[in-house]
Amino acid sequence: MGRSPCCDKVGLKKGPWTPEEDQKLLAYIEEHGHGSWRALPAKAGLQRCGKSCRLRWTNYLRPDIKRGKFSLQEEQTIIQLHALLGNRWSAIATHLPKRTDNEIKNYWNTHLKKRLAKMGIDPVTHKSKNDALLSSDGESKNAANLSHMAQWESARLEAEARLVRESKLRSHSIQHQLSSTTPGYIPGSGSSPGSTSALVQPQRSLDVLKAWNGGWSKSSEGAGGENSISMTEFVGTSGSTESGIIKEEGKTCDDVHAGKNVMEEGFTHLLLGDSAERSLSDNGKDSDHSGGSGSGSGSSNYYEDNKNYWNSILNLVNSSPSSSPMF
DNA sequence: AAAATAAACAACCGCTCCCTT
DNA sequence: GAAGGGAGCGGTTGTTTATTT
Secondary structure, eight states: OOOOOTTOOTTOOOSSOOHHHHHHHHHHHHHHOOOOTTTHHHHHTOSSOHHHHHHHIIIIIOTTOOOSOOOHHHHHHHHHHHHHHOSOHHHHHTTSTTOOHHHHHHHIIIIIHHHHHHTTBOTTTOOBTTHHHHHTTOOHHHHHHHHHHHHHHHHHHHHHHHHHHHHHHHHHHHHHHHHOSOTTOOTTSSOOTTOTTOOOOOOOOHHHHHHHHHTHHHHTTTTTGGGOOOOOOOOSOTTOSSTTOOOOTTOOHHHHHHHHHHHIIIIIHHHHHHHHTTTSOOOSSSOOSGGGOOSHHHHHHHHHHHHHHHHHHHHHHHTOOTTOSOO
């Protein structure tokens, strides 16, 4: 709109914040709240633009910020949510209490993105780079996987297309939704009012799941080339993006955390287990998953575990606080 | 021990969205 | 409905710190 930038005033300080500046900003906000960010610097006696103050506050000074290393659970949450949401850092941050979008973004760019790349996963699409290799493998198991993957991919594309349509409709329909007695109903989604399958989710995480479950630990060495990821049995609820995925309305934050716990149980142990077995002599085929059982019955458990996992992550997403900008 | 390189993090910039007038 | 302004978001850059040679 041709608006002048807020930070072009001569004399405004840029660059790293000093402890004195931090103290001024903290003291002012604690006493008055931030109010108008644009007006804040003058009131607080800071030679900074409001934008800079806001950033400093939200990313560093805010008292409810957790700093330090990301836990495995947090890593998993970020990856999964990124698979679902893309680079919507603020949306992802709403599911990681006490973490800022900037911090998550930085962590993704410096750690997780590289890690996924090493695992043979495109960090943008969360799709395996080994699909071609997989398809030429010829094993019946992989053929079955392909079938599942095709179903999922098809459903995913469909869901994404729906998402695009809805995003266009959203601005028009949001008022109606707010006043609607059927909050789960999304106009144009093809779902019936009150249906539990009104959920719209791009399913972009299948390769991440596979790799994370099967290839996480061995990827870092890069042994066996860039194709070191084992193509584990495909996970999910085959046949539909929505079967096995129950949308539950009206969940509380506790429910969210409960979902996280389930996720933690269902996922972290895989990670930890893999990490513990980092040195295993995986050859890709029999290093399939969870605890390294590698047996057919294990696959069944694996299937269930991951079904539960997906239910959990989607519940987590769907039961976000209403303030969440995600959906 | 010093230089070079890589990694991590904080902050800036420009754009978009949303609200108000 | 259009315009203006504020705030937030995501991409990118710059600086600092750690690691390697």
